[in-house]
Amino acid sequence: MVRLQLVPVFLVLLFLISCNSGNGESHEKTAVQHADKVSKALQKESLVAKGYQVFDYVDEKTGDTVIMQQYYIAFLKKGPNRSQTKIEADSLQVLHLAHLGRMYEEGFADISGPFGDDGEIRGVTIYNTPTLEFADSLARLDPMVRAGRLEIEIHPWWAAKGFGLR
Numbered sequence: 001m002v003r004l005q006l007v008p009v010f011l012v013l014l015f016l017i018s019c020n021s022g023n024g025e026s027h028e029k030t031a032v033q034h035a036d037k038v039s040k041a042l043q044k045e046s047l048v049a050k051g052y053q054v055f056d057y058v059d060e061k062t063g064d065t066v067i068m069q070q071y072y073i074a075f076l077k078k079g080p081n082r083s084q085t086k087i088e089a090d091s092l093q094v095l096h097l098a099h100l101g102r103m104y105e106e107g108f109a110d111i112s113g114p115f116g117d118d119g120e121i122r123g124v125t126i127y128n129t130p131t132l133e134f135a136d137s138l139a140r141l142d143p144m145v146r147a148g149r150l151e152i153e154i155h156p157w158w159a160a161k162g163f164g165l166r
Contacts, residue, residue, distance in 0.1 A: 040065045042160065051130030053156075066160050069128075071110070072135035073157040076123040081148030095143035096150075101123065107136055111165075122150060132156060 044067050047054045053070035084092065103109035107128060114123040129136035136154050144150040
């Protein structure tokens, strides 16, 4: 009777050992790749549900799925009203930086900064919004734009999700 009870235990152990034989790394790698694909699919689905324009592709080198999202890049250009006093311009600059900080904190702007020359285009902000109209409305809330010291020009721009500057 004891022998009959040991047979199922032996079969379970044999099964477990056979599942673990070979290269365990390939099983782990396959599981990670599957989880990454599911994660990317959920990320893409979530973005589409929120109204964002996206597409994906598989990177030939790495085999990774890359999600591309449409952002909106706002060029901040010299505006028609640049006659403010130094005190007024400095005050507008403080308000401008506060506006950009708020846009970043609320998740609407991913990166902002001035250009290093004294050209017509003074800076850039990349907006993370579902539509151009939404990005435009946020950019027009900038106190520098409202005062006419800067004006904006917005264009759709595609970038890979999760890739940072180096």
